[in-house]
Amino acid sequence: MEITKKVRDGDVRTVSRLIRNIEDRIPGAKDTIKHIFPHTGKAHVIGFTGSPGAGKSTLIDCLVAELRKRDKTVGVLLVDPTSPFTGGAILGDRIRMQRHALDPGVFVRSLATRGALGGLSKAVGDAIHVLDAMGKDFVIVETVGTGQQEVEIINHAHTVVVVLIPGMGDEIQAIKAGILEIADIFVINKADRDGAGKLYRELMYMLSMADEFPGGWKPPIIRAENMFAADSFGKSLHELTDTINAHYQNLVDKHLLGDRILRKAMLELNEALHNAILDPVLTELVETGDMRRMADMLLKKETDPYTLADEVAGKYLRE
Template sequence: MEITKKVRGGDVRAATRLIRNLEDRIPHAKDTIKHIFSHTGKAHVIGFTGSPGAGKSTMIDSVVAELRKRDKTVGVLLVDPTSPFTGGAILGDRIRMQRHALDPGVFVRSLATRGALGGLSKAVGDAIHVMDAMGKDYVIVETVGTGQQEVDIINHAHTVVVVLVPGMGDEIQAIKAGILEIADVFVINKADRDGAGKLYRELVYMLSMVDEFPGGWKPPIIRAENIFDADSFQRSLDELTNTIGQHYQNLIDKGLLGDRIRRKAVLELNEALLAAILDPVLTKLVESGEMKEMTEKLLKKETDPYTLAEMIASRYLVMPAE
């Protein structure tokens, strides 16, 4: 297929259009993914998460610069929320990365969540494949920064970087809410601020409570300062970039990379099954008007959702006899 060849050749226009078709769930885009899939799995996928305003984009921007210095190619996916009221979105994270706009080794693409169930837009998983197939050495994903997405990132990324900043008030809460479990690397941004010491000590304490880390990898805590000295900020970014590389190497050395890849495979299979089985059924129900009828029945309390679901399932699902 022409498009496959173009994407594999690194053609940005073809790739961005393919991502769009995947977002818009155009059927033939799925076919392209089928062709591309066997060519993926080479890129190191890094997820950046942390509350809004923690400085994720700026951090990614600097990591990209550092990776470029090391002659690596990078794809960046920036995810912003879709407005639940209008379906529109403002995708504004690109602003911090515009200095790489003219660098052919960097491809930045913004995506809206479009209210995808389960957090990270399904398209993000596919878009990672596209960038991977383009031959990018690294694919970096920036999450929205709130809610369930933070935890979902682990299903897509090999290395998860959690960016924290003192003074936001909710860092410790976030850590308690599950961020600790998914973090491979912590960064305390603006570590020269009041409250950074406290945040650092809290983190160290929480990590000390963990008995065992998978692969013996205890998430390092990197402190990034930038006041008055661009040089020292850059040094902490070098450290971050190196640490990300070490984490990946550790996954390989300890044979854990397979687990992460398997996790993504399971998720994608789940999603693909849902799409393959549920979508056509839903389409039929909506088109035939049956969906509306059933909703009415529910409203009148004539029946319940479970009975209806079993009825529909028995109509469409033919289970082979055991």
């Protein structure tokens, strides 16, 4: 298929349109993904999450620069929230990365959540496949960053980086939001600010409470100071890049990469089955008016939802 070839050749126009088609659920996009799928699985997917104002975008921008110095190609997906009132969105994370706009080794794409919960867009999974097939060595995904339950990233990334800053009271916020459990690496950003020591100690304490870590990987805590203090920030950036690589290597060495990929595979399969099996049934029930009739039966207490579900399942699953 021509489009597959174009994606694999890294044709930017094709890739960006394909991601758009995925987002807009244009039917042809699914077929393209089918063709692309065998060519995926090579990229190292890194997720960035954390509290608002933590400096995720700026950090990713610097990481991209560092990866480029190491001669790696990078795809970046930036997720921003869709306004629930208007359906519109301002996708502004890109601003921080515009210096890479002319670098053919970097592809940056902004995605709106379009109502999806969990800090990502529904299209993210397939968009990662596309950038992977495009041949990017690394695919970096930035979650919305509202400090809410942004744990969805764990299903897509090999390495999850959680970015925190001192003095915002995020410590507790983050624990509540369950973000800490998904971290493979912590970054304390703006660590020259007051409260950085306290945040570090709290994280250390929390980690000490854990019984064991999968693969023996205890999430390291990296302190990144003021990014304009070039020397010290450069060092932190090196450390972050090396640690991200080390984490991936650990997954490989401990044969855990499969587990990570399995999680994504299960999720995708689940989603695909949902789309393939349940969606048509539901559509038919609505269109034939059966849904309404069944609801009326419930209102009259003639039956219960479970009995009805069993009946529907019995009918369709036999087919």
